[in-house]
Amino acid sequence: MTIKADGYTKLFKAIAYTVVILFSLVCLLPFVLIISASLTSNHAIIREGYHLIPSEFSLEGYQAVFRFPEEVLRAYGVTTTVTIIGTCLGLFCMTMAGYVLSRKDFKARNGFSFYIYFTTLFGGGLVPWYMLITKYLGWMDSYYALIVPSLMTPFLIILMKNFIKSAVPEELYESAKIDGAGDFRIYWQIVLKLAMPGIATVGLFLALHYWNDWFSSSMFINDTHKYQLQFYLYNVINSSNFMAQMGISTGVTLAGDMPTESMKMAMAIVVTGPILLLYPFIQRFFVKGLTIGAVKG
DSSP states (O other): HHHHHHHHHHHHHHHHHHHHHHHHHHHHHHHHHHHHHHHHHHHHHHHOOOSOOOBBBOHHHHHHTSSSHHHHHHHHHHHHHHHHHHHHHHHHHHHHHHHHOOOOOOOHHHHHHHHHHHHHHHHOOHHHHHHHHISSOOOOOOHHHHGGGSSSHHHHHHHHHHHHHHSSSSSHHHHHHTTOOHHHHHHIIIHHHTTTHHHHHHHHHHHHHHHHOHHHHHHOOOOGGGGOOHHHHHHHHHHHHHHHHHHEEEETEGGGGGHHHHHHHHHHHHHHHHHHHHHHHHHHHHHHHHHHSSOOO
8 A cells, every 4th residue: 555655646746747847838938938039130020920049140139228328227227226225115114014013912903904905995096196296295206206105015014914923923022022122122133033034025026016117207207317227118119119110210220120029028138137136036035925824833
């Protein structure tokens, strides 16, 4: 019976590994296709479509994206700065909110939790939000408009609250109180260390939001020097498409000959590359953070 059971176990593992490998390859396929297309001649893409291996190798897509490298680097700097500051401040605010809402001795926690949850169901709308940012707060063409509105995301606050509630037992609060620790010291020295998987998970979600944000720039930023990377590249591709359709000459290169298709793929690589490099460093926290609280013990 033991030998038979071992045989079934090995068979199950072989099938499971095969399914996981195939699923991983399917998930990896679109990204490989994007890389290949970004390194393919624009005429080859139009004529033959997309291939996993470039049929005509060309860097014209990247050359078009980095035609004005100082502007790309400036947009990179704006996005990186907004992402780092917004993620750090957002994590500080949301971990504090999650810590307070997870404490049973905070009597108003249910009322505040309902208020936060209520905002996920109903909102004031786009026009009141725009008026608040521009007219009453005066943040037009300001970095505040890119950072502050996303600092306290309701879903992430609720997620952080559940992480802390699962990771930090109430007995630990009582023990720290007996030893003379205050609320902020408990938060800073105990909660943040024990809730690190949850913090990494929420931090990744928040960083992805700031990095991929283009709507805030389109709404509140008129100064081209303050464009985020996503919105800058969005304008570049729109301008190239417009010029390609009109057939207007730009400098030494005809707009109609601009590599619009390969440039789109090159832009995708330029945008996603840095954030993909971030993921391996927090993967172990991210996986643990997604499963924390699923099993009580």
